[in-house]
């Protein structure tokens with residue numbers, strides 16, 4: 180019998196109770212930021228969760244609502260303010276502030292507004308929390324991450340983006356549905372841009388210990404033919420558009436993906452996560468932030484995995500890098 184190869188996804192198992200002080204600051208208490216606070220509190224990811232938003236009524240209301248549930252959560256406290264000093268001495272900062280896509284908009288349509296927001300907010304943030312690991316979530320996340328690195332001067336280990344952790348969980352969900360296997364036993368990554376040029380790394384994907392490309396189907400579930408794989412890839416790319424069309428924002432899955440990253444940092448887990456970081460000669464790709472499987476721990480990001488890629492996958496990754504570089508250049512980064 181085939182056993183699960185590993186489990187990089189005990190997403191349902193809350194973090195171990197914290198023996199040490201840990202502070203998570205979340206910038207932006209909108210749909211993403213406040214849900215991420217909720218997810219992190221529910222999972223016991225940090226001892227203190229601090230929310231910062233320029234909208235004082237909103238941040239105060241979110242803190243009250245979250246605070247009223249603390250009794251039912253693992254030991255933690257939640258604070259919030261429209262004063263950035265609430266983020267002081269944070270260990271991790273999740274940056275979720277800024278405009279979200281309207282139906283029909285792409286993530287790239289947010290670039291100009293978001294870059295100017297990062298320019299405004301990041302210096303004061305780094306002043307109050309100089310040692311934090313920074314995780315950018317605001318879109319377009321790869322461009323925002325690249326801009327934040329340039330604007331802050333922080334080392335590329337200490338600041339990165341949430342990248343395709345969310346997209347990879349969407350991919351795994353869809354593969355699980357098509358194969359009838361638990362999502363926790365599906366191992367597959369989306370690489371490249373968190374956006375339209377992203378791509379699944381099929382050639383390194385597996386179900387349990389079976390390479391995905393050798394999967395022959397199970398019971399009523401057929402094999403993952405090239406056509407099925409294309410349908411899945413398209414559905415991953417279109418997921419955010421569909422959800423935004425229906426409810427105006429995506430918040431639950433990104434919040435859980437964010438909490439997974441937070442836990443990897445605060446618990447120094449050295450998890451392999453497809454976060455967006457500044458590449459330096461990854462298969463010849465440099466000077467661009469995009470997602471590939473990467474080790475995440477207390478210092479932020481360290482090594483990237485040289486995952487085996489087919490010729491087409493590598494070409495796709497290069498196209499994604501070129502697309503992102505072109506946008507960064509357009510904004511003078």
Ligand SMILES: NC(=O)C1=CN([C@@H]2O[C@H](COP(=O)(O)OP(=O)(O)OC[C@H]3O[C@@H](n4cnc5c(N)ncnc54)[C@H](O)[C@@H]3O)[C@@H](O)[C@H]2O)C=CC1
Pocket residue numbers: 206207208209210211212231232233234237275276277278279280289296300315316317318319320341342345373428429430433
């Ligand atoms: N990377 C990813 O996987 C995902 C990224 N996102 C992105 O996250 C961002 C936030 O989305 P939502 O929470 O839905 O938007 P939202 O509009 O609900 O919340 C944004 C919050 O940012 C606050 N804000 C604006 N300027 C600020 C400033 N200078 N300082 C502090 N707070 C400020 C606003 O007051 C608002 O509460 C968007 O760019 C969205 O596209 C959303 C889902 C997934």
Ligand SMILES: CC(=O)C(=O)O
Pocket residue numbers: 286318345418419429433
């Ligand atoms: C909005 C967004 O980036 C997402 O849900 O993937």
